[in-house]
Amino acid sequence: MHDISLLDLFNSDIGNAEQLLELIDNEFQALSDRDLPRLHEILADKQPLLALLDQHGQARSQLLLGLQLSADRAGLEALAARSTHGAELLARSDALSALLERCQAANLRNGRLIRSSQTSTNSMLGILRGAETPSLYDSRGSAAKIGQQRPLSQA
Numbered sequence: 001m002h003d004i005s006l007l008d009l010f011n012s013d014i015g016n017a018e019q020l021l022e023l024i025d026n027e028f029q030a031l032s033d034r035d036l037p038r039l040h041e042i043l044a045d046k047q048p049l050l051a052l053l054d055q056h057g058q059a060r061s062q063l064l065l066g067l068q069l070s071a072d073r074a075g076l077e078a079l080a081a082r083s084t085h086g087a088e089l090l091a092r093s094d095a096l097s098a099l100l101e102r103c104q105a106a107n108l109r110n111g112r113l114i115r116s117s118q119t120s121t122n123s124m125l126g127i128l129r130g131a132e133t134p135s136l137y138d139s140r141g142s143a144a145k146i147g148q149q150r151p152l153s154q155a
Helices: 002-033 036-066 073-081 086-129
Strands: none
Touching: 002 036, 002 073, 002 086, 036 073, 073 086
16 A cells, blocks of 8 residues: 555656756746746746655655655665565656756756856946956957046946
8 A cells, every 4th residue: 555655656746847847947948038027937836846746755755664664765675575566666766766866957057057147247237336347458468457447337
């Protein structure tokens, strides 16, 4: 009975993780396009999926702990060894793990894009505020010496 419950949780989470991966890919496109309304929609769609994945992960751990097994791969393998659905349990666990790794990699990619955009935006704001001086060169190719820097708003 517990093995069927675990299998159902794995199958449900595989679908949830596939939806999450699609949302993360859509998020990347929205970040690239700087489409803030779409980003808000995606965030609203991601939150319940993340909460459900977390809830199911805890339920799987509790099921294994309730059977006096460790809440890790070794515990799952021990359950699989005594279950008629053992091979399917391990296969679905592996499929879910692979999907979650893809989600994590895509999320890291999005994080890099966000940091790059933040750096670019901060640099532009610094130039506009006069806090940063843009790298300018003279006719010889060396850094130009600019005496008094003023923000562009005061130029």
